[in-house]
Amino acid sequence: MRTRWGRRRLDRQLREHWEQATGYKDWGDDRIGTALESLGLSHQDSLDARRLAAVPPGVELGVTEVKKAWSDADTGPSGYIHNTLGLLEDFHRVDLVRITEADDGRRWLTVPVALHERLRSRWSADEAADWHARLMDNALALLKPGDPWPALPTGAGYWWRHLVWHMQHCDPAQAARLVASPDWQIAKIQRFGAQSLLADLTLVDSPESRATASVINEVMSGEDRGSRPDPGKQAELLQALSHVSSPRAHADHHGEPEQPAVAGQLVAQQQPAVRAVLQLPRSTYDFALSPDATWLVAVGDHRLVHVYDLEAQAVRRVIDGPADKLHHCAVAPDGSFIMTSAVGEKAQAWDAVSGEEQLPFKVGTVGESVYGPDGMWVAYNTFTGSFVDPLTNERRGTKPTSQGMSHLALAADGATLAARGRSSQILLWDPRSGRLLAELPDQPHEVHRLGLAQDGSWIAIGDVNSLRVLELPSNRERFTLKQTGTRFATTEDWLAVPVAGRVQIRSTRTGELLDTLEAHTDLVLDCRMSPDRQHLMTMDRGGTLIVWDAAAVVP
Structure with missing residues (x-):
């Protein structure tokens, strides 16, 4: 058991260590310092707390996004991540963070x-630079x-928005x-708009950055810089920026002429055909x-209906829905209303x-719905077991069909509907007509998804173990x-198939791998086509949904 004298000696030693490590005797005597002192942080926690100065200040960040960006990669500073980010709740309790x-x-x-300035003031420049560099290993x-x-x-998304901020703290030249x-400028404008690139330029004070910011302000005068510009304005902006690009933009990390590419090097590379990136609930x-592909609706394990603007x-x-869990949503073919449904409940519009x-x-009670040509819309009523038109509630067919059907797939010509x-x-x-055309032989495993050729001449069947394509x-x-x-x-012509954190594009004729989309950072759970087959949508476990231009997926 430590004596009172022993505790005093230990406290004195810890204060000396703190002063030696930070250059300060304490956190200060103002509101921030008093709040930090009130937490009763141990010597190690006080050192860990300084690393929160590596969280971008003054901007709203997703807590999950920060934790993911900081700790996912094996090469990152994982040993201290839990302790450092674990202090956020303590800081929130005393109103230091929101x-x-x-x-x-x-x-x-x-x-x-x-708060960021106070934490940074207790952190040496070398320690801060080392921590930012180690965090950037996660991005690399x-x-x-x-x-x-x-x-x-x-x-x-975190690294697209904050990479330059971290880099400025550990490698300003890079x-x-x-x-x-030009590659970074184009990518930032295409993904997040001109304002996002301006934020990067503000962090780097150089003749090139000032010239680029001036061009953006001139071209985008009177425009909303927070969203991506329309194609005409974007082309004008990129053309204007091409005249101010630095001749050193393609130099390597050491400022020498470009060598064979290394990780993080600045070299030209074609960007994926990404239309939008949305963060949905997990x-x-x-x-x-x-x-019209301008907005998207999503539902899930909550009563809320989220409508997202793609631009x-x-x-x-x-929208506050009527049920705690909504399992299906759809948009009317004319875009006038949204349909949502919950298990055992009547659908709402x-x-x-x-x-x-x-x-x-x-x-009535809708399990699923699918789209066909010329405004065709088919829903399955789980109570009556019949196909209906949600617009008119007319039954398709003269009598109910088999009960308990799911996983609908409609051929693009509207002539064949497949169901499990x-x-x-x-x-x-x-x-x-609602007429049964055929019943396929029982499948070896439980079916998870179906897909049909445009004319119904083949069917794709996904089960727990495999994806098969059969001719009909x-x-x-x-x-x-x-x-x-x-x-x-x-x-x-192709199938989009999730494989771990990637999406494989496979030929519908041979199964040959045509391309691989690698835009997600988490396990991809779902791939879907828009009703007009013009857009591919992919969603991962973290709720990140990416909308792709289908025509550009396979050139």
């Missing part, structure tokens, strides 16, 4: 600038060997080269794109502009892919 919870359950963090780990910084996965790189069950890449509206519920809406009956049963229907009506197998990621999307 942590709020949104309607969708996501938590948001803001580190005030004054997201790149393939030899890839440039603009090849960061599209889903790595930060200056990065913001002067518990999202279903999502649907509007007919702004942000929430446009939140919501005005797409006002968010108000539309009454009456008599389609029992766990391994697949039925083919005429969606206009012969049932002759074209190919089988052995993999567990079977929530695939179907086009006439």
Whole structure:
């Protein structure tokens, strides 16, 4: 048991260590210092707390996003991550940081600038630079060997927004080269708008950065810089920026002429065909794109209906739904209203502009719905077991069909509808008459997803172990892919198949690998096509949803 004298000696030694490590005797005697002292931090916690100065100040950050960016990579400073970020809750308790919870359950963090300055003042420049460099190892780990910084996965939102900030603290010369790189400038403008690039330029004070900022301000005068510019304005801006690009923009880390590419080097690389990146709640069950591809609706393990603006890449509206869990959503073919449904409950319709519920809406209990040509819309009523038109509530067919069907897939010509009956049963229907066309032989495993050719001449079947493509009506197998990621999307020529954190593009004729999309930073759970087959949507476990231009996925 330590005596009072022993405790005093230990306290004195710790204060001496603190003063030696920080250059200060304590946190200060103002509000911030008093609040920090009130936490009763141990000597080690006090040292760990200084690392919170490596959180970008004065901006709202997703708590999960920060933890993921700081700790995911094996090469990063994982040994101290838990202790450092674990102090956030203590800081929030004494009002040093602000942590709020949104309607969708996501938590948001803001580190005030004054607190950031206090923490940084107790941290030597060398220690801070080392910590920022070690954090950047996490970003480097997201790149393939030899890839440039603009090849960061599209889903790595934290690093796209804050890479330059971290880099400026540990390698200012590299930060200056990065913001002067045409590839980085183009990527930032295309993904986040001109304001995002201006934020990078503000961090780097150089003749090149000032010249680039001046061009942006001139071209974007009177425009909303927070969203991506329209194609014409974007082309004008990129053309203007091409005349001010630094001749050193493609130099390597040491400022010498460009050598063969190394990780993080600035070299030209074609960007993926990304239309938008949206952050959905992690518990999202279903999502649907509007007919004009300008907004998206999502529902999940909560009563909220989220409507996202693709151009702004942000929430446009939140509708308070009637049930705790919504499992299906769809947008009317004319874009006028949103349909949502919960298990065992009647579906609701919501005005797409006002968010108000539309009454009456008599389609009944809807399990799923799919789209066809010329405004065709088919829903499955789980109570009656029949196919109905949600717009008119007219039954397609003269009598109810088999009960308990799911995983609908409609051919693009609208002539064939596939559905899973029992766990391994697949039925083919005429969606206009409700007539049963064929019943495929029982499948070896429970079916998870179906896809049909444009004319119904083949069917793709995803189960727990594989993805198979069969020709119809012969049932002759074209190919089988052995993999567990079977929530695939179907086009006439290719399949989009999730495999771990990537999306493989495979030929529908041979199964040959045509391309691999590597924009996500988490396990990809779902791939879907828009009703007009013009856009591919991919969503990962963290709720990041990426909308792709389907025509550009496979050139």
